[in-house]
Amino acid sequence: MKRRYILTLLLFLLFIVEGTIVPLLIPGAWQTRIIPHLVYVVILFAAVYDHRYIGLMLGLAFGMLHDVVFYGVMVGVYSFSMGLSGYLMGLIFRSRHASIVVMMIVVLIGSILMDSMVFGIYSIFKIYTLPYTYALVDHIVPTMIVQLVFALAIYVPLRRQIEKLVKRRPKEETA
Template sequence: MMMRKQVLLLLLFLLFILEGTIVPWLLPGSWQNILTPNLVFIVLLFVSIYHNRHTALVLGIIFGMLHDVVFYGDMIGVYSLVMGFTTYIMGFIFRIPRAPMPLMMTVVILGSLLFDSMLYAIYRVFSLTQVSYDWNLLHHILPDLVVHFVFGLIIYVPLRKQLEKIARRGKKEKAA
């Protein structure tokens, strides 16, 4: 039981590292300025739906903070707030045990849209970006959405199995 949770944490950390190191090399040059895949976030959406939204909230805040501190450009706390909030809200709205695949993919799409839009909104409020939302939507948010969707499809089967195992064991322990 505990083992699986630690593996999940390690997996998230590994994904975070891959995001900054390997992923840019996998993308063709001209796409590197457009796509900003956030793989950790997608995994957290799965955690939020299939395991527990409170766990997802805490993990979102922790890994968002990690992202903020390591890539500290303008300010700290943006990713932390957005990742925590979005995963929690998504888990809060879709409170369905054993959600089927189309529903999960809807969550990925909505979550991805909400995530990038919130990021844009915060940067806009602090006037760190001047581009219009329409432009941003077309050039960053939608391409991101496609990558997130494909990544969600790839990890759907293995991740759901593992997460449901964690959830089931958690329930058993509570019952005992």
């Protein structure tokens, strides 16, 4: 139980870093193009190495925080997108022994999936009027590359922490 609090605390810390420090690191011309979701990368790790329901719940909770704090246009878009894509990635790629290559594929597919869902929802409600190909090249791919680099940087320490969390849990909770 204590490890679960550590994961949640890490996510809150990344949420704060994502809104305060990361914008200072991105060059001015790229500020509107790159929107890294560091919290989402950790949610994907939790969904794959722990359980898909963890990915769903963390995605819903921290997606709602993103909706309220960063993207006030429509409440629930990021919550839905992070929750559903975290769940799906955990469902499809669930493996306690997933290699670094598999995890990077999860980050790539998950990033494209989440950003595409956000684009689709915003397009349905006429918030975005740009074509998907433009959004893919201009926003989704650059953001995905930044998230991939972040995932590579945190792979070893985060995987160890999640493995410790799973080992300490009773057997009936891991099924």
